[in-house]
Amino acid sequence: MKKLIKKIKNYHPPKFVIYLFLGLIIVFNFLFKKYLDNDLWFLLKHGEYVLNNGFPTIEPFSMHENLTFVMQQWLSSCFFYLTYHWLGEIGLGILVAIIFLLIIIIIQKIGLLLTNNKFYLASLITIITSLLLTNFMVTRPQIFSYLIILLLIYNLELYIKTKKIKYLYYLPILSILEINLHASMWLMLFLFILTYLIDAFNFKISFLKGEGYGNIHFLIVLILMFLGGFLNPYGFKNVTYLLGSYNILEINIYIGEMQPVLITDLTGKLVFITIFLVLLTYIFFKKGKLKTRYLCLLLGTLYLTLSHYKGYPWFLIGSLIPLNYYLKDYFKNYNFHKKYSFKFKTIVILEYLIIIIFLFLISYNNQNTSFLKNQLVKSVNYLNNNYSKDLTIYTNYNDGSYLLYNNYKVYLDPRAEVYLKAKNKKEDIFKEYYKLQNQELDVKKFLDKYQFTLLFLDKNDYLYTYLQENLTNYQEVYHDEYRFIYQRDDLNKEKYVKKN
Numbered sequence: 079m080k081k082l083i084k085k086i087k088n089y090h091p092p093k094f095v096i097y098l099f100l101g102l103i104i105v106f107n108f109l110f111k112k113y114l115d116n117d118l119w120f121l122l123k124h125g126e127y128v129l130n131n132g133f134p135t136i137e138p139f140s141m142h143e144n145l146t147f148v149m150q151q152w153l154s155s156c157f158f159y160l161t162y163h164w165l166g167e168i169g170l171g172i173l174v175a176i177i178f179l180l181i182i183i184i185i186q187k188i189g190l191l192l193t194n195n196k197f198y199l200a201s202l203i204t205i206i207t208s209l210l211l212t213n214f215m216v217t218r219p220q221i222f223s224y225l226i227i228l229l230l231i232y233n234l235e236l237y238i239k240t241k242k243i244k245y246l247y248y249l250p251i252l253s254i255l256e257i258n259l260h261a262s263m264w265l266m267l268f269l270f271i272l273t274y275l276i277d278a279f280n281f282k283i284s285f286l287k288g289e290g291y292g293n294i295h296f297l298i299v300l301i302l303m304f305l306g307g308f309l310n311p312y313g314f315k316n317v318t319y320l321l322g323s324y325n326i327l328e329i330n331i332y333i334g335e336m337q338p339v340l341i342t343d344l345t346g347k348l349v350f351i352t353i354f355l356v357l358l359t360y361i362f363f364k365k366g367k368l369k370t371r372y373l374c375l376l377l378g379t380l381y382l383t384l385s386h387y388k389g390y391p392w393f394l395i396g397s398l399i400p401l402n403y404y405l406k407d408y409f410k411n412y413n414f415h416k417k418y419s420f421k422f423k424t425i426v427i428l429e430y431l432i433i434i435i436f437l438f439l440i441s442y443n444n445q446n447t448s449f450l451k452n453q454l455v456k457s458v459n460y461l462n463n464n465y466s467k468d469l470t471i472y473t474n475y476n477d478g479s480y481l482l483y484n485n486y487k488v489y490l491d492p493r494a495e496v497y498l499k500a501k502n503k504k505e506d507i508f509k510e511y512y513k514l515q516n517q518e519l520d521v522k523k524f525l526d527k528y529q530f531t532l533l534f535l536d537k538n539d540y541l542y543t544y545l546q547e548n549l550t551n552y553q554e555v556y557h558d559e560y561r562f563i564y565q566r567d568d569l570n571k572e573k574y575v576k577k578n
Contacts, residue, residue: 096197096198096201098427099205100182100186100201100204100205100208101179103182103205103208103209103212104175104178104179104182106212107174107175107178107212107215108171108172108174108175111212111213111215111216113170113171113174113215113216113217114167114170114171114216114217114451115216115217115218116450116476116479116480116492117217117218117479117492118158118170118217118218118479119450119451119479119480119482119483120139120478120479120482120483120491120492120493121151121154121155121158121159121217121218121219122155122158122159122162122483123139123482123483124149124151124152124155124159125152125155125156125157125158125159125160126159127139127149128149128152128155128156129156129159129160133149133152133311133312134147134149135147135148135312137496137502139482139487139488139491140478140482140487140488140489140490140491140496140497141470141471141487141488141489141528142489142502142504142505142507144504145496145497145502145503145504145505146501146502146503146504147496147502148261148312148315148316148319148501149311149312150260150261150262150312150316150319151219151259151260151261151262152258152311153255153258153259154218154219154222154259154260155219157173158170158173158217161173170217173217174215174216174217174221177215177221177222177225178208178211178212178215178221180225181208181211181215181221181224181225181228182204182208184225184228184229184232185203185204185207185208185228185399186200186201186204187232188228188231188232188235188399188402189201189203189204189399189402191232191235191236191239192235192399192400192402192403192406193402193403193406193409194406194411195411196402196406196409196410196411198409199402199405199406199408199409200402203398203399203401203402206398207394207395207398207399210352210394210398211224211391211394214390214391219259219260219263220260220263220391222255222256222259222260223256223259223260223263223266224391224395226252226255226256226259226267227266227267227270227392227395228395229248229252230249230252230267230270230271231270231395231399233245233246233248233249233252234246234249234271234274237291238274238289238291241291243295246295246296246299247299247302249271249299249302249303250299250302250303250305250306251306252267252303253267253302253303253304253306253307254306254307254309254310257306257307257308257309257310257316257317258309258310258311261310261312261316261317261319261320262319262320262495263320264307264316264317264319264320265320266392267303268303268304269378270375270396271300271303272374273370273371273372273374273375273378274371275292275296275300276288276370276371276374277289277291277369277370277371277374278290278291278292278296279292286370286373287370288370289369289370289371326494326495326498328508328509328512329494329495329508332475332512332515333475333494334387335386335387335388336386336387336388337386337387338384338385338386339383339384339386339387339390345387346387349383349387349390349393352390352393352394353380353383353393356376356393356397356398356401359401359404359405360376360401360404363404363405363408368400368404369400369403372400372403372404375396375397375400376396376397376400378396379392379393379395379396379397380393380396380397450476450477450479450480451480453560453561454477454480454481454560454561456558456560457534457556457558457560457561457563458480458481458484460556460563461481461484461486461532461563462484463576464575464576465532465575465576466575466576467485467486467487468487469486469487469531469532470487470489470528470529470530470531470532471486471487471488471489471530471531471532471533471534472489472528472530472532472533472534472535472541473488473489473490473491473534474490474511474534474535474536474538474539475490475491475492475494475511476492477491477534477536477561478490478491478492479491479492481534489507489511489528489530490507490508490511494508497511510524514540514541515539515540516540517540521541521544521548522550525550525552529566530566531565531566531569532563532564532565532566533545533552533562533563533564534561534562534563535561535562535563535564536560536561536562537562542562545564551566551567551568552564552565552566552567553565553567
């Protein structure tokens with residue numbers, strides 16, 4: 079046993095083997111995960127609309143009229159739409175894989191920078207971080223935000239280490255990209271840079287000490303970053319998009335990723351195990367002194383994580399990456415001048431390709447379409463074959479995205495903030511929906527108010543339960559194992575029903 083441990087301890091694989099393993103993480107994510115997120119369908123519709131019609135200021139997709147609208151992730155939507163238009167679902171998988179690859183490369187580069195090129199430590203942290211991030215590598219604008227935040231950290235660390243001002247002047251470009259790719263996360267740039275701003279001053283408070291690298295250029299760049307945020311189609315509305323759409327009680331209760339982390343579910347257990355192990359590492363490995371900016375990153379992202387599940391990837395970025403600096407004195411530098419024969423490299427690469435082919439064959443029947451699409455294909459096909467697109471449909475929070483993509487006027491979809499009065503300047507539709515699902519609303523008045531032509535339901539929808547127990551002027555016309563469709567008794571069939 080001792081010999082085995084010694085052998086493992088003294089084993090130092092060549093760099094290209096480590097890189098192949100990192101590549102395997104991306105391959106696994108591509109082949110086995112459902113990278114097509116449910117939000118994708120309204121994002122595709124957004125991208126199509128912008129490319130064909132420009133930037134809307136009135137919401138154009140739902141059944142509601144004159145809702146003030148800001149398409150805060152318009153550029154991400156265009157990327158997704160063009161990729162899907164030209165390459166289909168496989169193309170979207172490739173796009174996610176490319177962004178994931180760039181994320182892994184930047185995490186590795188930051189690690190090498192913080193460890194003074196200690197390759198194995200940087201690679202270890204990169205592998206752990208990448209594995210934990212795989213669940214968030216999906217077709218959502220967040221993948222661009224992760225990459226931009228990592229580039230922000232990388233350029234700030236380069237500036238601190240080299241004292242070269244040029245690295246700071248990439249930051250306003252990142253600000254412009256973020257405000258157009260994912261405006262709701264634009265303020266996150268400043269939360270991360272705030273940790274570096276605190277450390278930029280010379281100070282000493284107890285065990286905390288500022289590194290004092292700040293200068294007039296740092297301040298100028300911060301101003302340019304802020305001004306860069308206004309370079310978007312919606313100006314001030316995009317800059318302040320997060321305000322008024324965050325920390326809404328009904329959203330926090332209803333939407334899973336916005337709920338506080340609970341140790342009672344599987345994801346919560348993973349989050350708390352990660353937090354426990356990270357804090358344990360910071361506490362017991364004290365050879366490296368923790369810098370003020372890294373402590374601020376740790377505490378700030380820890381708060382985000384405990385507030386809601388959506389904060390977990392930010393914790394991975396803000397807490398794991400600084401471990402490179404904190405643990406660097408525990409790892410040695412190794413000489414990589416050793417040459418490996420062409421035969422050895424060929425065998426390793428062939429084995430790698432065999433593994434990829436094997437994984438591909440295993441996952442061949444694993445549809446990477448979204449879980450939502452898999453459930454709705456049959457019911458939406460029924461709609462397409464039997465009804466015109468002019469009707470108005472009651473849909474629940476999740477289903478609305480795919481029906482919207484299919485050009486139906488929906489009651490609700492996963493763009494929760496679009497249906498808040500604070501954003502649309504007209505009505506709190508999401509809060510109304512929340513009350514409906516919690517039986518706090520008069521259902522009869524609700525149905526009379528909207529006069530839906532069709533109700534598109536699943537068994538978890540309270541409206542479905544209500545229809546089983548109460549007489550209404552809606553009758554079931556279709557059902558499958560996933561969804562039920564109800565039609566109004568007085569439906570104008572000449573207008574809405576197709577003639578077969």
